[in-house]
Amino acid sequence: MNSIIIKTALVLLVLTAPACASKISNEAASAKYLDESRNTALEFRKKLGGVQKEQLESVGAENAIPVCKVIAPAMAADYSKDGRELKRVSLKARNKVLGTPDAWEKQVLESFDQAQREGKPADNMEASTVSKDADGRWFRYMKAIPTQPQCLQCHGKPADISAGMKALLAKEYPDDKATGYSVGEIRGAISIKRKLDVVSK
Ligand code: HEC
Numbered sequence: 001m002n003s004i005i006i007k008t009a010l011v012l013l014v015l016t017a018p019a020c021a022s023k024i025s026n027e028a029a030s031a032k033y034l035d036e037s038r039n040t041a042l043e044f045r046k047k048l049g050g051v052q053k054e055q056l057e058s059v060g061a062e063n064a065i066p067v068c069k070v071i072a073p074a075m076a077a078d079y080s081k082d083g084r085e086l087k088r089v090s091l092k093a094r095n096k097v098l099g100t101p102d103a104w105e106k107q108v109l110e111s112f113d114q115a116q117r118e119g120k121p122a123d124n125m126e127a128s129t130v131s132k133d134a135d136g137r138w139f140r141y142m143k144a145i146p147t148q149p150q151c152l153q154c155h156g157k158p159a160d161i162s163a164g165m166k167a168l169l170a171k172e173y174p175d176d177k178a179t180g181y182s183v184g185e186i187r188g189a190i191s192i193k194r195k196l197d198v199v200s201k
Helices: 002-059 062-079 103-117 149-155 163-172
Strands: 084-089 126-133 136-146 186-195
Touching: 002 062, 002 084, 002 126, 002 136, 002 149, 002 186, 062 084, 062 163, 103 126, 103 136, 103 186, 149 163
Parallel strands: none
Antiparallel strands: 084 186, 126 136, 136 186
């Protein structure tokens, strides 16, 4: 009797072991990636903000367009390495090719906006999940990008944006949706993706 129980227990152990192992490693990986993604997002936000500020002060807003157009996507590409993908997304994207959110990103951005409208500070907002696609599981992370005073000359209300800038934006981004923001509102988010395990068929 006892030996049957032991055998059954052993069989169960053997049967469940691989699933457990992958679950534990996914959880461990997710905890590690959460920490890493949080640091990466903060670093990216700070670094881009610094370069932007420097450019605005030295060459002025209209000449700083390349920072957002060239340097920001290049910086995002630079951070997309070692299995990590980093991009900036927004519910009202200026660059719809690079900045349009997918379903999860859209949902998170909407929840950030809702929380911001309820008075929560945008600065600390973040979200993470593990999602399952046809090609496997992904760890996903997002960190809000709040609108600051320095953003308004390119993302603010019509009165904040110079005629020259309006003309430049209309030429470069005919579908531009990224204006009308006030300080404190959420301009978008940094979105980070990392592959976890591969789904077995
Ligand atoms: C000099 C003008 C300028 C300033 C100042 C500026 N931006 Fe932008 N921003 C742009 C342009 C141009 C793009 C489109 C970049 C591209 O083509 O990928 C952009 C794109 C973005 C995007 C990517 C999503 C999208 O809409 O395409 C985010 C997020 C963003 N800006 C946030 C900010 C924040 C936050 C600030 C202030 C800290 C800021 N920007 C200041 C011009 C500016």
